[in-house]
Amino acid sequence: MLLGLTEDYSILLRVFGFLPFQHVVRVYSVVCKQWHCISLMQSHSTLTLNWTRDTGPHGTDMHERMQALSNTPMLACVSSLDLSNNLLGDACIYMLCESPFACNLTKLNLSRNELSNNGVSYLTSTPFLANLQELNLEGNRISSEGLQSISECSFMSGLKTLNLNQNLIDESGVIALSHSPYMSCLTNLSLNVNNIRNLGVKSISSSIFLADLQILSLSGCGLDNEDVKWIANGMMTNLVDLDLSDNLISDVSSLASYSKLMRLSKLNLKGNYIIEKDALVILTSNSLSNLTQLNLSCNCIANIEEIRNISNSNKKLQIDLQDNDPVRSLLLGDNL
Structure with a gap:
């Protein structure tokens, strides 16, 4: 139908240039060669x-x-x-x-x-x-x-x-x-x-x-303390974001003891079996001094007073302690 049009056809071509690309694909428009050329001139x-x-x-x-x-x-x-x-x-x-x-x-x-x-x-x-x-x-x-x-x-x-x-x-x-x-x-x-x-x-x-x-996510993989040691002693010295949430980890001292993870800025340990002693090891580690986000929610931390004091003295570090018994919905961070 459009082949006999001249001026009107040109207008339609211009209109086509404003049609959303997703719409064109979804309705399976059967278009002529010129219409394809118009579409190819656009960056989608x-x-x-x-x-x-x-x-x-x-x-x-x-x-x-x-x-x-x-x-x-x-x-x-x-x-x-x-x-x-x-x-x-x-x-x-x-x-x-x-x-x-x-x-x-x-x-x-x-x-x-x-x-x-x-x-x-x-x-x-x-x-x-x-x-x-x-x-x-x-x-x-x-x-x-x-x-x-x-x-x-x-x-x-x-x-x-x-x-x-x-x-x-x-x-x-x-x-x-x-x-x-x-x-x-x-x-x-x-x-x-x-x-x-x-x-x-x-x-x-x-x-x-x-x-x-730089980013490694191993959440819910059944990791234990031995797996943490492999990560701490491994070749991944460029890690900045490490997710070890929802595993079977109770001892994180190896992460704090070695300098190979000095670039780490985000550490997610949510949903493990960490107590306050192990949390303090991380917070006082020179090797993990670049941490800005630490998620310790849903662990076994009961006494957080020392953690609170460290958080007050380190304004760049945000610590998530939600759902730690007996602590509920406590988020320590820069706004304290």
């Missing part, structure tokens, strides 16, 4: 698509939506793609991985999409995702086999942030990650709620390829 750095499992516009299903997204040249304008919470499954991810228009993606969020190791194998077998710097795979069904695929993939060598929280990973997967030279650019690693204690923590801590880690 971030695209978030929150689809549901229900049938989409004009009867489209999830498979058709992903096919439309993967086939549009406009995808080449996107550097950050968020497809989280869509329950896409492996087959839909395969279509994205086969798209040459995904070549400019640097951030990809595929959390909670029912992905298995097959989905990961698609991600690691395509050169079109070689520019990825951040990959979020939280809340899927990925096991150590999937993590091994990532670790052995040269296309993933540019990754700086890797989130594998709440998957099915055990020690063997973490060992593969720790031994991979392709993972040497990682600065942010999240493995919360995976069974990686003991050998897994030991391999991370002693890895020469993970020595540049």
Whole structure:
């Protein structure tokens, strides 16, 4: 219909330039070559698509939506793609991985999409995702086999942030990650709620390829006091943010005794079994003098008077002591 239009067609092209990119993708507009050219002139750095499992516009299903997204040249304008919470499954991810228009993606969020190791194998077998710097795979069904695929993939060598929280990973997967030279650019690693204690923590801590880690999250991994010692004595001297919450830790003296964690500014020990004696060891440690945030909530600290005094003398340090029996809802910080 539009091919016979001249002046009106030009106006429509101008209008198209103001349409939200997400809207264009969702309704699967079938556009002419000129309309594609107009869209490609625009910079759409971030695209978030929150689809549901229900049938989409004009009867489209999830498979058709992903096919439309993967086939549009406009995808080449996107550097950050968020497809989280869509329950896409492996087959839909395969279509994205086969798209040459995904070549400019640097951030990809595929959390909670029912992905298995097959989905990961698609991600690691395509050169079109070689520019990825951040990959979020939280809340899927990925096991150590999937993590091994990532670790052995040269296309993933540019990754700086890797989130594998709440998957099915055990020690063997973490060992593969720790031994991979392709993972040497990682600065942010999240493995919360995976069974990686003991050998897994030991391999991370002693890895020469993970020595540049600045943020490490190991919440809910079943860590004990021995795991804390591995971290304290390891190679991760660049750590600034360490999350060891919701584990089985009662002795943190090793963290305070060694100088390898002197850059640490955030330490999360929430939900462990720490008493006031161990808390004081951390607070009086010269090795941890750069701490600005310390979370000791939901532990076993009963007497906090000495902790209060230290907090009053160190205004830069914020200490969270909520839900420590008998202390409730006490937050010590700069406002005291």
